[in-house]
Amino acid sequence: MSGWLAVAGLGPGDAALITPEVRETLAEASDLLGYGPYVARVAARPGLAIHPSDNREELARARHGLALAAAGARAVLVCSGDPGVFAMAAAVCEAIETGPPEWAALDLRILPGITAMLAASARAGAPLGHDFCAINLSDNLKPWPLLARRLALAAEADFAIALYNPRSRARPDTLDRAFDLLRGAVGGARPVLFARALYSAEERLEIVALAEARGAMADMRTLVLIGSSRTRLVPRPRGALLYTPRSAA
Template sequence: MSGWLVIAGLGPGADHLVTPEVTQALAQATDVIGYIPYVARVAARDGLRLHPSDNRVELDRSRHALELAAAGARVVVVSSGDPGVFAMAAAVFEAVEAGPPEWRALDIRVAPGITAMLAAAAQAGAPLGHDFCAINLSDNLKPWALIEKRLRLAVEADFAMAFYNPRSKSRPEGFEKTLRILNDACGDARPVIFARAVSTPDQHIRVVALPDATPDMADMRTMVIVGASNTRIIARDGAPIVYTPRSVGA
């Protein structure tokens, strides 16, 4: 039996936002591997083995998936959102590069998904309508000094910014420092979108001016989007529309 490995994105949370490509891969899989809450989103069935694991064992998880595929299994490694955005695709390829030569001959595919960043932006309007950047605020795999440098340079370049992993119980101070840096560097009241649990029944969208943003508005289920200097708010009954124009004046 010829095995294969698909690294799949399950989207931001709602079942209807899982792509047909990912659904088909899951239907054909013999094994599903991933972080515990993501594997829990996959329905059990006869002939399917589920392998949930902790969030900080990405390389071990990747090697396990590659070993199974090399032995003939049809393996799907699941991530939330898109697997290529701060997720498992890079971890699998890191394991391939460091692993035995035969892993490079495996049938490995990446099945994209809807990122939390794009799902959150869609709920708010079009805040990423012009140039933007995405920054992971977790310092688990990079030093805080690099995060701070990138924040300041993103403000200097006047990007809209999307922040992943803004604030956890183990590192609550990071987002507080982020807000201080942004307020110091921006010097204006550009909009900040706090989009929590997007596409799930717990979804909550809040739009505030940067000076009014506080650390407690975010947690690990929150995507934070900070507008550029020209990002606009259209007031209306109900939730406002936030968008960044497609053009920038000279």
């Protein structure tokens, strides 16, 4: 019997947003791996071995999953959101590229999930209705000059900009620097969405003008989204709608 490794996205947190594909794969698993809080989202059951790990150990976790699969396990490595967006799928690919040749022959399944910017967009209206980009602010290996250049070009291209992992303990001031840079590029009027802990009891949506946006308004459970020049705010009795029209004209 041959093993496999699935890298599965659990979405923003609500079970109603976990795909049947992921749920069925979890039901077949012999081994469950992932960052502790994500592993804790999956119900324990007899026959499912649990291997929670620390957030910083991505490559080691990927290798662990591949080694288990190579030994015949039906291993599922769970991520929040989608595994392909700033999450574990890239670490697994890197582990395969740099690992023993037999890992390249394994049955690898990557199972998509609802990534944070889609959940934030759904809660707020449709800010990603026109061209957009997604930038990871948490990468400790990304030097500020590179990040600054990318943000400036994204603003010049008039993308709506989704910022993932906007605040980390290691780089607490990056988000404020990003806001400063964007204010210099596009002024202070753009709407900025702070979407925190989506689809949980602590969900909070806040929309402020870029002039008022502060890094302290976000934490690691927040997705920050800066509108393009065309993004509009429509007042409503039940909270404003934030949307970007599809057409550029």
